Amino acid sequence: VASPPQTEPPFRRIGVVGLGLIGGSVALACRATWTDIHLTGVDRPEIIAAAQADGLINDSCATAAELADHDLVVLATPVLAILEALPALAAAGTRAVVTDVGSTKRRIVAAAHEAGLRSFVGGHPMAGAEHSGLAHARADLFSARRWLLTPVDGDEANAERLTRFVSALGAVPYRMSADAHDRAVARVSHLPQVLSVALMNAAAIGDGRAHWMAAGPAFTEMTRLAASAADTWAGILATNADYIADALEELKANLPADAQALLLGDWTASAFRRAAEARAALTAATAH
Amino acid sequence: VASPPQTEPPFRRIGVVGLGLIGGSVALACRATWTDIHLTGVDRPEIIAAAQADGLINDSCATAAELADHDLVVLATPVLAILEALPALAAAGTRAVVTDVGSTKRRIVAAAHEAGLRSFVGGHPMAGAEHSGLAHARADLFSARRWLLTPVDGDEANAERLTRFVSALGAVPYRMSADAHDRAVARVSHLPQVLSVALMNAAAIGDGRAHWMAAGPAFTEMTRLAASAADTWAGILATNADYIADALEELKANLPADAQALLLGDWTASAFRRAAEARAALTAATAH
Numbered sequence: 001v002a003s004p005p006q007t008e009p010p011f012r013r014i015g016v017v018g019l020g021l022i023g024g025s026v027a028l029a030c031r032a033t034w035t036d037i038h039l040t041g042v043d044r045p046e047i048i049a050a051a052q053a054d055g056l057i058n059d060s061c062a063t064a065a066e067l068a069d070h071d072l073v074v075l076a077t078p079v080l081a082i083l084e085a086l087p088a089l090a091a092a093g094t095r096a097v098v099t100d101v102g103s104t105k106r107r108i109v110a111a112a113h114e115a116g117l118r119s120f121v122g123g124h125p126m127a128g129a130e131h132s133g134l135a136h137a138r139a140d141l142f143s144a145r146r147w148l149l150t151p152v153d154g155d156e157a158n159a160e161r162l163t164r165f166v167s168a169l170g171a172v173p174y175r176m177s178a179d180a181h182d183r184a185v186a187r188v189s190h191l192p193q194v195l196s197v198a199l200m201n202a203a204a205i206g207d208g209r210a211h212w213m214a215a216g217p218a219f220t221e222m223t224r225l226a227a228s229a230a231d232t233w234a235g236i237l238a239t240n241a242d243y244i245a246d247a248l249e250e251l252k253a254n255l256p257a258d259a260q261a262l263l264l265g266d267w268t269a270s271a272f273r274r275a276a277e278a279r280a281a282l283t284a285a286t287a288h
Numbered sequence: 289v290a291s292p293p294q295t296e297p298p299f300r301r302i303g304v305v306g307l308g309l310i311g312g313s314v315a316l317a318c319r320a321t322w323t324d325i326h327l328t329g330v331d332r333p334e335i336i337a338a339a340q341a342d343g344l345i346n347d348s349c350a351t352a353a354e355l356a357d358h359d360l361v362v363l364a365t366p367v368l369a370i371l372e373a374l375p376a377l378a379a380a381g382t383r384a385v386v387t388d389v390g391s392t393k394r395r396i397v398a399a400a401h402e403a404g405l406r407s408f409v410g411g412h413p414m415a416g417a418e419h420s421g422l423a424h425a426r427a428d429l430f431s432a433r434r435w436l437l438t439p440v441d442g443d444e445a446n447a448e449r450l451t452r453f454v455s456a457l458g459a460v461p462y463r464m465s466a467d468a469h470d471r472a473v474a475r476v477s478h479l480p481q482v483l484s485v486a487l488m489n490a491a492a493i494g495d496g497r498a499h500w501m502a503a504g505p506a507f508t509e510m511t512r513l514a515a516s517a518a519d520t521w522a523g524i525l526a527t528n529a530d531y532i533a534d535a536l537e538e539l540k541a542n543l544p545a546d547a548q549a550l551l552l553g554d555w556t557a558s559a560f561r562r563a564a565e566a567r568a569a570l571t572a573a574t575a576h
Contacts, residue, residue: 126504184498208573216414225506245547
C-alpha cells in the first residue's frame with residue numbers, strides 16, 4: 001500500500017513536536033519515504049538524544065515556536081499541549097503549514113482559529129499500539145490506516161499538500177469536519193475506552209479471585225484499553241466531554257433494561273441481530 | 289504444559305454430545321492423549337459423518353440417553369440443550385459420570401439434582417475461539433486454560449476423576465461453587481458480551497459512514513464479540529439474567545456520571561487508576 005519513494009516531497013523542512021509513538025513514527029516514515037528532507041525534533045533532552053543517536057532527526061529545538069521557519073510542523077503531543085503550542089506558533093509568525101495528530105478536533109481547530117494561525121489543518125491518524133514511546137515507533141505504523149483531516153473553508157491548498165504528505169507515508173486520507181470527527185470518535189474510540197475502564201472496575205467488585213479465575217481471552221481483550229495512560233486520556237475526554245456523554249446515553253439505551261429482558265430473550269434476539277448488521281456495515285466500509 | 293500420554297485414562301468409554309468447537313476439541317484432545325479409549329459422538333448426521341471420516345469417533349448414537357453405559361458423558365451443546373439432556377440421562381439409569389461445558393452453572397447443577405442424576409459434576413472450560421464448529425476444533429484448545437469445575441457435597445470421587453481428566457487434556461482445573469461461578473462469569477464474560485453488542489449498536493446511531501471511517505483497531509477489538517451467535521447466547525443470558533443485571537448496575541455505577549465529570553477530569557483520574565490496579569491484579573492472578 002505504501003507509495004514508492006517520491007522525488008518531490010510536499011514539505012522539505014519538517015518539525016515534529018513530540019517524538020512518541022505517533023511523532024516518532026511520522027519521523028521514521030518521512031525518513032523511509034524521502035532522502036532529501038530536514039527533520040527537526042522537539043522533546044525532552046533524553047528523547048532528543050535517542051532520536052539523534054538513531055539518525056532520526058537532523059536538528060532539535062526547545063519549543064514549537066522555534067519551528068516557525070519550517071515548511072511543516074506536526075504537533076504530536078497530548079491534546080492539552082497541542083492547545084498550548086498553537087498560540088505560540090501564531091505569535092512567532094510561523095510561515096509553516098501546521099497540523100496535529102490529536103484525538104479530538106473541535107477545540108484544537110477553534111484554538112488555531114482564535115490564535116489567528118491560518119495555516120493550520122487538523123489531523124488524526126487512526127493508528128496506535130499497545131505501547132507508547134519512541135522505542136515503539138515504526139516507519140509502517142500508518143500503512144493502510146486512515147488519516148482523518150479536518151480542513152475548514154480556505155484551507156484547500158494546505159489540505160491538498162497534507163493529503164499528499166500522509167498518502168506518501170502509506171496512510172489513507174479521509175476528510176470530515178471537526179464536528180463530525182468528534183461525534184464519530186466519541187462513539188468508536190472514547191466510548192470504548194471509557195467502557196473498558198468501567199468494565200475493569202465493575203469486574204473487580206466482589207470476589208476478585210473467583211472473577212479472575214473465570215476470566216478468559218475475551219475479558220482480557222475487552223479490558224486491554226483499561227491499561228491506557230490516564231494522563232493522555234484526561235485531555236481527550238475533557239475536550240470531547242459533551243459528545244462522549246451523548247454516546248454514553250446511547251450506550252445505556254442499548255443495554256438490556258433489566259433481568260427480565262435477558263430472561264425472556266427479547267433484548268438478546270433484537271440487539272444481537274442489529275449488532276451483526278452494524279458490524280457487517282463496519283467491515284464493508286473499512287475493507288480495502 | 290500438556291501432560292505426557294497416560295497409560296491409565298480416568299475414563300475409557302467416553303460419549304461427547306455436540307461435536308462443535310468445544311466438544312470436537314474434547315474428542316481431539318482425548319485422541320491425542322490416550323490411544324486406548326472408545327469415543328462415541330452425538331450430533332447431526334453430517335457432523336457425525338465428518339467426525340467418522342476423520343477417525344475422531346469410534347461410534348455414534350442419536351441421543352445422549354443412549355450413552356448411559358459409558359464411563360463419561362460430556363454434554364457440549366448450548367445451555368438449553370444441556371438442560372434437556374440431563375433428565376433423559378437420569379431416566380435412562382445412566383451409570384456414567386456426566387459433565388458439561390455450559391457457560392452457566394446454577395440452572396444446570398440444579399437440573400441435574402432435580403432429575404436425580406447423582407453422577408453429575410458441572411464444568412466450564414475457559415476456552416473458545418472466534419470461530420465455532422468442528423472444523424475449528426483443536427487438540428490443544430484447552431492447553432494451559434482454566435477448566436472450572438463446580439462439584440457439590442458428595443461429588444468428591446467423580447470430581448477427582450474429572451480433575452485428572454481435564455488435567456490430562458492440558459487444562460488447569462479450578463473448583464468453585466455454581467453460585468460463585470455464575471457471579472464471576474456475569475462480570476468477566478456475560479457483561480463484556482452484552483457491552484460489546486450495545487457498543488456496536490450505539491456506534492451505529494447517526495452518521496454511520498463517518499463513524500466507521502474513524503474506527504481504529506481498538507473499536508474492532510471491542511466489538512469482536514458483537515459478531516457472536518444470538519442462538520448460543522440467548523440460553524446463557526437467560527440462565528444468568530439476575531447476576532448479569534447486577535453486573536450491569538455495577539457497570540453503570542462505574543461510568544462517568546455526566547459530561548462535567550469528564551470535563552473536570554475527576555472521573556478519569558480515579559477510574560483509570562483503579563482500573564490499572566485491577567488489571568494488574570488480574571494479570572498477577574492469571575499468570576502461569
